[in-house]
Amino acid sequence: MKVVDLFCGAGGLHLGFQEAGFEIKLAVDSNPIVAKTHEFNFPEIPFFSDDINQLTGFELFNLIEGEEIDVLIGGPPCQGFSTIGKRVSSNFERRTAEDERNKLILEYIRILNQLKPKYFVIENVKGLLTMDKGDFIKGVYKELDKTGYDYKLKLLNMADYGVPQLRERVFIIGNRLGHEVNFPLPTHSENGEDGTFSWENCWYAIQDLVEIKEDKDFNHVPLKHTEKIIERYKLIPEGGRLPENDLPPELYRKNFGNTYKRLSRFKPALTMVPGNDAFPIHPILNRSLTVREAARIQTFPDWMIFKGNRRQQGHQVGNAVPPLFSRILAEHIKKKLLKEEV
Structure with missing residues (x-):
């Protein structure tokens, strides 16, 4: 099963997928220091280091050798605004036009439409939910609705999955296979309720x-x-x-x-x-x-x-996704993909 990781940073997200048995076909990030980290730790993974808007469909398919991608993953950064417009659609479009950082979510969706993977995963900070008083995430929903994927968003605490850290992050999972969209069940809780383990200490x-x-x-x-x-x-x-x-x-x-x-x-x-x-x-x-x-x-x-x-x-x-959680998420998606193949 094959994965492309956009805005990969140090690789915490794709590391978990790799540990779960996925093949990472391509990692993308424009930070030159991140490129050095990847070259040292993941020399076998092709890496695209230019701005993502320079990654054309032709070059993208050339880099992945024309293979079908099972999962597209990544955490496109977003930057909020202090003022909001009256219409969500024009407000979202204006904001993505005004700030290069806000265009990155559109670049992710562009590549999602080009690759047409079976599943996709978007990770982001909790503030995405309240950016522009909620208007920005509504704009993201509108763009995702155009893709035809079924998707859901959930705020997850990494401590609930065995990570020794209180870390809340937004995850959006989607697929085009008609599968029910859900999230891995927590393995931990603060006091070990409902058959879970207690949170891990640091x-x-x-x-x-x-x-x-x-x-x-x-x-x-x-x-x-x-x-x-x-x-x-x-x-x-x-x-x-x-x-x-x-x-x-x-x-x-x-x-x-x-x-x-x-x-x-x-x-x-x-x-x-x-x-x-x-x-x-x-x-x-x-x-x-x-x-x-x-x-x-x-x-x-x-x-x-x-x-x-x-x-x-x-x-x-x-800025990374904890690899322990990434692996749990990857195993969750892998089970669904394997069931589809049976």
Whole structure:
């Protein structure tokens, strides 16, 4: 079974499909650092690194050797707007015309129409649902309706599938085979209700890395925090936040943002978003997580090496779909495709 991955990033989505037995025919991303990560980790997978709007139908079919694609996957980025129009259709069209980032969802749908895969998967951030007060997603629905695919959207928490992280993401699944569109059943829940396992804590994923102070080749390099930042970190309890209203004057500043949160060894991690180059704070050490620790929490295997500087590595990890969930999703779709062939 064959897959094309658009806006693939570090490859978390197609890695899970690969582990489930799918063949990745093509990965597409215009980020040159992502291209280096793919060349190092997935040299066997053809990679298209130009802007996706330059990927013509002819070149697309040439790259996949004219083979039928079973699943098209990807996470096209979208950028919101502060103003909205009265008509959803013209509003969506105007926004996709005004901002290149919003055209990317149309590029995904263009390739969906060209490839006509049996299934498709779109992943995106939770904010997609409320962008432009809900008008943008309505515009996406209108474009998908034109494709003839049956599809559904659902907000999923990765912790419900064994990922040691509270991470909510939007998934749209569709098919042209007449199959009922549904999603993998959760395997975990907060307290193990209804026959599921309890959420995984983040500590089991990273505890052995405490013994490794630094390994550049392993993406395990702690940020060099200032003494003032370290003193603030010392005041943050495990699983808690910085007590902003009870700080000594020398440690106070006007805005702390969301970076001053410490993980708990006994709970899933907060969402791995790198922010200002800093992941959340380690459960027991007075520093933020390294890229490798974040990758572990994202369920990337240790053989995956992320290229670029630390900031670029962090963004690749933080923006990825956890491969553990990707595999569960791939197995779910695979069962449906195999049933179709029988």
